Amino acid sequence: MSTPQPRAHVERIPAYVPGRPPTTRPGTTTYKLSSNENPYPPLPGVVEAAHRAVDTMNRYPDMGSTLLYAGLSDRLGVPVEDLAAGTGSVALIYQLLTAYCDPGDEVVHAWRSFEAYPIAITSAGAVSVRVPVDADGRHDLDAMAAAVTDRTRVVMVCTPNNPTGPSVTQSELDAFLARVPSHVLVVVDEAYLEFVRMDDAVDGLATYRGRPNVVLFRTFSKAYGLAGFRVGYAVAPAPVAAALRAVSLPFGVSTVAQVAAVASLDAEQALLERVDALVVERDRVVEGLRQVGWRVPSPQGNFVWFDLGARTAAFAAAAEEAGIVVRPFAGEGCRVSIGEDEANTRLVDVAARFGPDGDVAPL
Incomplete structure (x- = not known):
């Protein structure tokens, strides 16, 4: 049978x-020491705000993440239309691949890099094109550019790279983006951006503003210490952000998570x-x-x-x-x-x- x-x-x-x-x-x-969690307790005021939000658990979350988008828009200086939230930045990977990849399309990324990349890529029916990091654990951006074909739809640049640690520089990223066709989306995955201390560090916001095919992924899980609440967000050109929101899980980011994220922004x-x-x-x-x-x-x-x-x-x-x-x-x-x-x-x-x-x- x-x-x-x-x-x-x-x-x-x-x-x-x-x-x-x-x-x-x-x-x-x-x-x-196995999950890159922030060892500190929640920031002042965050627990209190989360407790107040629990009182409304009988109601659905704000599907439009209105307060969160307003807080991020004000803090980052970007239009609300250029934002998309998800249950952690990992959810945004799935959303982006769902929106932009057909079965058989290729996604180029460094390896070893974030463990979720090949999982999400395979889930979308796409093909994971892994480009080895160099001997120092850094992205080989020349090799990644060479790996782009007419089947490539997305390139993932994890900086700092999880799990090896190094970041790419702005000069390296600019040279790489100049070689990537404009119809290919380039994700600059900045989950750990707050910890970067280096010369010529990537300015993700300036990069997204200058190129219509660049998407930034960020999260409240690491530096902000909200790993248990699952809040991530993308900064992207308005059409890309709209596509990410279109395929998102309705009511995916809980009320408590949204309130805690806004309170964390206030305690920056x-x-x-x-x-x-x-x-x-x-x-x-x-x-x-x-x-x-x-x-x-x-x-x-x-x-x-x-x-x-x-x-x-x-x-x-x-x-x-x-x-x-x-x-x-x-x-x-x-x-x-x-x-x-x-x-x-x-x-x-x-x-x-x-x-x-x-x-x-x-x-």
Whole structure:
């Protein structure tokens, strides 16, 4: 007897592997450094605003995200018509591919890069064209430009790149965009933009204003610490933003999430102070790793990358033994979030014992 079958490409969708939480260990404080979460509690006023919003949970959310769009429009200096919200920036990836890709169309992106890219691309029935990052974990934009064909509809530029850490520069991005046909959408995925500290950093807003095929993806999950509420947004030319809104899940961004995001925008000064503190910790970790012989890619997000190859599982196990959980990518390396000060210190200690080339020493 025949049974209902999903579309053929559904069986090819890779599984998303979330960061695993730590196992409780009596007498030891354990830390989750596997999901690039902000270790700080919500910003002042955000919890209170969210609690007030809960009182209206019997009502549907504002499908137009009116207050959120108004707050973003004012903060960024962009028209409301150029904004589209989603349940995290990952939802916007799905929305954009749904709106712009037919089955068999190609999407070019660096690899390794954000794990959700090939999942969303395959879900849309499109073809994932993976261009290897270079030895320093950076986008090879020349190779990505060369990979664009007449079947390419979208290019993803993740900057800073998750999980390897480096960002592209504005000069590199401009040169790349000059080589991409104007009918191809280029997504500049800026989930970690608040953590960037580098010369010639990408100015996403100026780039989108100057090119009708550039889309920015941003999120409240990382720097703003609202990962549990799932709020992301796109800044795009009005026709692209309209297409993203057209294919969005109705009422997808909850009332509580919208209110918390607006309250977080109002508390931006406190946010920036926390981001600065995380950047200081990131720099301390990198300096500590370099002092014990590690060469890690230049991190511009709130995480560091260990290129470990076959030693990946052993490093993850050594970290867990020390009470910290990292995110291993089998056979490639580990991404480790910048977390609480004690967790970061433990990471450097684990890396020192493990060594960049040798076996792990015992605790």
